[in-house]
Amino acid sequence: MSAVLQSLVNQPYKHGFVTEIESDIAPKGLNEDTIRLISAKKNEPEWLLSFRLKAYQKWLTMTEPDWQNVQYPKIDFQAISYYSAPKPKKKLASMDEVDPELLRTFEKLGVPMHERAALAGVAVDVIFDSVSVATTYKQKLAEVGIIFCSISEAVHNHPELIQKYLGSVVPVGDNYFAALNSAVFTDGSFCFIPKGVKCPMDLSTYFRINTESSGQFERTLIVAEEGASVSYLEGCTAPKFDTNQLHAAVVELIALDDADIKYSTVQNWYAGDENGVGGIYNFVTKRGLAKGRNSRISWTQVETGSAITWKYPSCILRGDNSVGEFYSVAVTNNYQQADTGTKMIHLGKNTRSTIVSKGISAGHSNSSYRGLVRIAPTADGARNYSQCDSMLIGDQCGAHTFPYIQVRNNSAKVEHEASTSKIGEDQLFYFSQRGIDAEEAVSMIINGFCKDVFQQLPMEFAVEATKLLSFKLEGSVG
C-alpha cells in the first residue's frame, strides 16, 4: 500500500468530547430489583413494569447471538449500571461559553447554527432572541394534532397509545438485545401522526433538546395513522462520546393504510482509537410494520461511527401494495466492524421493496452486508430489488455480503446485484494526472459511490453526510 493510503488510514479521531454529567446511578448489575427500581424511579404504571419484567424473563432464557461477522470480548451484563438519572445540565448563557474545539468540529462538519447551540448545551432562547426554535416547532406540531415527546412523557400522557403499540413490531422476546432493551430502556422518543396529517416538517430529536438524555437503552416508537406521513431524523453528524460502551436501542415504526414513514439516521458514535481501543457497541433493533394498504416505510442510514455496528432496519410489508425501502451507507475505518443490512418480509399482495446498500471499508476494518428478502406464500406479485456495493480503501480491510433470499410465491420477482470495487493507486493516479489531489479524489469517488443513498436524505442532512464522510476518511487515502 502506498504511503499516501497508509497516512489517510491512520488519522486519529480528533473530535470526541465528553460531557460531565452528574447523575444518580443505580448499583451495577441486572435483576428483577433493578427493573423495579427503574420503573419506580420513572414512576411508571403497573402495565409497563410487567412489560419490562416479561422481557427480562425472556432475556434470561436467551443466549447472546454469535452469528454476526464481528468480534468483541464477552459483555458482562452484571458490570453495567442500568439506571442513571442525569441531573439537569447547567445551560450556557451564550455561544461564547462553548468550548472552541467543539465549535471548530461543528464548523468542519457544517452543523447548522441552531443545532450547534443545542448540541453544545446553550439555551436556544438566548441565541435566537427569545424565539425558541423548539417551542415554535412544538406549537406548530400541536396545531395539527401531532404528538412528539419523550417516551416517558407519553407513558403518562398517552398511555393508551403506548400500550397499544409498544412491542407490537418488536416483541419483547424478539432477540437478545431487544429483550434487554425492553426490560431496561430508559427513554427515547414517541411520535404520533394522526389520521390524514402530513407532518409539516422533518422531525428531529434536536427539537426535544430540553428533555433528558436517553441513555444507552433508547426506545423509539413512531405511529402514522391512515393517510399520515412523517419524515424523522435521528442522530447528527457531530461526534458523540459516551462512557457506556454498550448501546442497545429499539425503534418501532407503524404505518397504517396509505401512511408513509421515512426514517433517516446519521450515526457517528465514538469509534475507538486508531488501534481499535474503546468505542461504542451499537446493537440496534429497528423495524417498521407497513400494516395498512399502500403504506410505505423507508429507512435511510449513514453509519460512520461505533466500534461495532450491528443493525438491520427492517420492514414487514403486511398491507397489500405496501412499500419498504432501505438505503444505507456504512463506513468503517481503523478497526471498526459493521454487520448491517435489512430484512424485507413480504406478506401482502403486490408489496415492493428496494434495498440499496453501500459499504466502505478502510484501514483494518470489516464491513458486512447481511440482508434477508422473504416472500411469503401470500405475497402475490411481490417484487424486490437489491443492490449491494462495497468499496475498499487500502488492502488491509474487508467487505462481505450475506444475502438471504427466500421466495415462497412463484409470482414474485426478486433481483439482486452486487459489486466490489477498490480505491487503488490507479484511480488516484487518474485524478492526480488531472491535477486533483488525493483527498479531493477520495471525496469525489466516495460521494459518487454513495449518491443513490445520499439523495434519499433530507437536503440538510445530505450536505452534512457528504462532509462527514470526507471527514471520516480524511487521511485514509492519499
Place this chain on the structure above:
Amino acid sequence: MIYENSTTILSVQGLHASINGTEILKGMDLTVKSGEIHAIMGLNGSGKSTFAKVLAGHSAYEVTAGSVQFEGKNLLELPPEERARAGVFLAFQYPIEIPGVANTQFLRLAYNTVQTQRGREELDPLEFDDFVREKMKLLDMKPDFLDRSVNEGFSGGEKKRNEILQMALLEPKLSILDETDSGLDIDALKIVANGVNQLTNKNNATILVTHYQRLLDYIVPDYVHVMQAGRIVMTGGKELALELETRGYDWISTNKHSIAGEVA
C-alpha cells in the same frame, strides 16, 4: 511540426525505471521541442507505456537512474498532480470509471484546479457548461455525455474522446497519448485524430505511444522512435513507421541504428 525557433519542452537522459524490482526502462533518451509530434512505437513489453506513466509520475514505478527536465524543471521531484498542473498530460490507455460522479463535475474540478494553478479565474458551473460544450464540438460529442458518470458504460471510442476532451480543457504543454488508437474503429479514430490535430500548435508538444502505424496516417509525426527492451533503438521520420508496417519489428533487431535518420 518542426519550427526553427522552438524551445526544448522535454529532455530525458539515461532514464532507468523499474516496477517491483524489475527494470523496464533501461536508458531512455529523448528530446522533445515545442511544436513537435513524436511517435514512440514498439512491441508489447518494449516499455512504451511504462515510459508514459513514468513521465506522468505513477507511484508504482521507481526511477533508478537518469534525469527528466520539463521546461527546465526537474520533473522527477514533482508529485503527479503538480506535473499535471505544470502542463504534463497523459491520455490514458485505460481510463478509469467513476460511478456516480457526473462527467461535468469531474471535468470542472480538473479544469478549475489547473486554472487556479496558472493564476486564472475559476469557472462556475454555468460558465463551465458553455465552455465545455464548445470544446465538445471538437470531438463530435453529444451533450448527454456531460451528465453521465465519468467513463461508466462508455464505449471504447467514448472513453478516448473523453481523454482528448480533457486534453482540450487543460491545454497542456506536453501531451502523452498512450495507445489512444487502441480499441477505436476507423470513424472514432478519425474524430480523435482530428481533435488532437486541432489542439497541437507551435507552443506545445505531443508524444504518441502506439503499436500501429494506423494512427500516424491521421496524426502525422515529425519523428518516429522505435523502442525495444526499455530504450529507443531507432529514430527516423514519419516514413519509418511505414517501413515498420511492411517489414515488421523483427527487421529492427537486425538493422539497429543503421537507417536512423538525422535527428536534431
